[in-house]
Amino acid sequence: MCGIVGAISERNVVPMLLAGLERLEYRGYDSSGVALTGPKLFERIRVAGRVADLTAKVGDASGLIGLAHTRWATHGQPTEANAHPHLGGDSILIVHNGIIENHQDLRTELIARGYSFTSETDSEVIAHLVHHYFEQSQNLLAAVQATVGRLTGAYAIGVLSRDDHSRVICARKGSPLVLGLGFGEQFFASDISALLPVTQRMVYLEDGDIAELQRKEVRVFDANGQPVSRPSRTVDVSADAADLGHFRHYMQKEIFEQPTAIANTLQRVLELGCKPALFGPEADTLFANAPAVRIVACGSSYHAGLVARYWIEEWTGLPVSVDIASEYRYRKGREQDGTLIVAISQSGETADLLAAMRSARERGDVKVLALCNVPHSTLTRESDLLFLTQAGQEIGVASTKAFTTQLVALYVLAAALAQSRQTLSASALDEIVGALHRLPVLVEEMLALDGELDKWAHELSHYNHALFLGRHTLFPIALEGALKLKEIAYIHAEGYAAGELKHGPLALVDENMPIIVCAAADELLEKLVSNLREVEARSGKVFLLAEPGCEAAHDGAHRVLTMPVASGPLAPVVLTLPLQMLAYHTACRKGTDVDKPRNLAKSVTVE
Structure with a gap:
């Protein structure tokens, strides 16, 4: 969840390190720091603050080898003492992303050896261990290899030494790390976005790999210490993807990028139809013979999975279960x-999800289909089948375009399963695919409601609590809407299936409780209207987002916003956008940090 950048070059690396940190600040922004070494240079600069504060403190410092880090606090408060890089002995500096589970035992051992600790972090033990082994071998690579053999947990680390100006070492296990290849200079980072301004040639390290970067070459060693060759890839991603343009926040930019992201995700689908081959050459056979589907995900991706359950069950008859990855990994049941x-997963590096996927493989002869936005991520490399969403880089911590493109991918999956299993007529399948052709335009039309939702936000920003209601596929969208409001506006919000009101939440409803409702023109509309009458009878203020044809729900509503057109089974995708815009404008009204909400980070690579 922290951001790491490292470089070795024949030129000053400080501007590149700081620019890389700016691009990674969405991964952590509690504190930040840089480490520099070279002839007559061994310097560490840290701040309990953001990259802009670090840049001011760094000033005109320069160096030919460097590490940089922006932190999301796990062990210890966000203070300068806990900021990375951490010093080992008097000659080693390290940065670390992940959690070292046996840090307390290692700390006790190192204190007995005479080492002093100046931070509360688990990471500092790495620095002292590397120093201990370097004192024995005078070989930085060997010292790091010996150190990682002692670590239990997850890590991506970068290491440099005061006494070796020819190399920098990095290693990964459970946390992502990528190498960037240059000419006379080499780089590494926890995300390719940090490296795009300097190179597009990347090497994705495998779990357990250690890399030694020198100015003219890179060597990679596997978990057994054996030299290995990892393929280099040219990444076709523009460095400008992280530019704000004329938008105020990245979240706002990414909300308005959704028509394009969805159209890009659908490009092959609209050419070929919802065919199983979109997911891999074996997909048709695997889809036809699967006895059940289990969806595992975290956060917003979990809500997308909940929507997909309705589609898959309705169109195929297959039993579908949806699990939060962090819970599934500790369950003991066997898979059929x-x-x-x-x-x-948006990133393909979410620690709980990767652990859940591996756990599923241990429970039965299963096949894994990855829905992911990042090619060459750990998830995509370890899956049997793959569908890549085309959301582009998402920087705002609160997911927007990654979520809606996941919904689209799951809709396509449900249709492809139905085709393989022959559970729908040709005309029904044609209707499902035909709806996708209209989707980018429908989403574009939703963005025109932005000004009206800003007016709603002015009122909503004065409340401390909110309830979100939906039925059928819009129940998970109510969960997602509540999550967005919590994440960025810091308003306590809960999402419910509307039929559950009388089973508890109705006790909270009074004139001070706004109720945000998503209504579709479907067979459950009458049931939803009855639920709204229960709210109105208790003076609850209903903010209704409704498709055309939902006029019966308008009576008694405090505010009504009618969507441009009905969207049928794609209503969950279309109705997501006004909830995103509502949360965004509410957060702006409250003056919160929209892109970097407190206590949260973008990529959750620790348990």
Whole structure:
């Protein structure tokens, strides 16, 4: 969840390190720091603050080898003492992303050896261990290899030494790390976005790899210490993807990028139809024979999975279960052989999801389908089948375009399963695919409601609590809307299936409780209207987002916003956008940090 950048070059690396940190600040922004070494240079600069504060403190410092880090606090408060890089002995500096589970035992051992600790972090033990082994071998690579053999947990680390100006070492296990290849200079980072301004040639390290970067070459060693060759890839991503343009926040930019992101995700689908081959050459056979589907995900991706359950069950008759990855990994049940495990992740590096996927493989002869936005991520490399969403880089911590493109991918999956299993008529399948052709335009039309939702936000920003209601596929969208409001506006919000009101939440409803409701023109509309009458009878203020044809729900509503057109089974995708815009404008009204909400980070690579 922290951001790491490292470089070795024949030129000053400080501007590149700081620019890389700016691009990674969405991964952590409690504190930040840089480490520099070279002839007559061994310097560490840290701040309990953001990259802008660090840049001011760094000033005109320069160096030919460097590490940089922006932190999301796990062990210890966000203070300068706990900021990375950490010093080992008097000659080693390290940065670390992850959690070292046996840090307390290692700390006790190192204190007995005479080392002093100046931070509360688990990471500092790495620095002292490397120093201990370097004192024995005078070989930085060997010292890091010996150190990682002692670590239990997850890590991506970068290491430099005061006494070796020819190399920098990095290693990964459970946390992502990528190398960037240059000419006379080499780089590494926890995300390719940090490296795009300097190179597009990347090497993705495998779990357990250690890399030694020198100015003219890179060597990679596997978990057994053996030299290995990892393929280099040219990444076709523009460095400008992280530019704000004329938008105020990245979240706002990414909300308005959704028509394009959805159209890009659908490009092959609209050419070929919702065919199983979109997911891999074996997909047709695997889909036809799967006895069940289990979806595992975290956060917003979990909500997308909840929506997909309705589509898959309705169109195929397959039993579908949806699990929060962090809970599934600790369950003990066995999976039926042939079960299709659908693993959903924006980054493909989410620690709990990867652990859940691996756990599923241990429970039965299952096949894993990855729905992911990042090619070459750990999830995509370890899956049997793959569908890449085309959301582009998402920087705002609160997911927007990644979520809606996941919904689109799951809709396509449901249709492809139905085609393989022959559970829908040709005309029904044509209707499902036909709806996708209209989707980018429908989403574009929703963005025109932005000004009206800003007016709603002015009122909503004065409340401390909110309830979100929906039925059928819009129930998970109510959960997602509540999550967005919590994440960025810091308003306590809960999402419920509307039929659950009388089973508890109705006790909270009074004139001070806004109720945000999503209504679709479907067979459950009458049931939803009855639920709204229960709210109105208790003076609850209903803010109604409704498709055309939902006029019966308008009576008694405090505010009504009618969507431009009905969207049928794609209503969950279309109705997501006004909830995103509502949360965004509410957060702006409250003056919160929209892109970097407190206590949260973008990529959750620790348990």
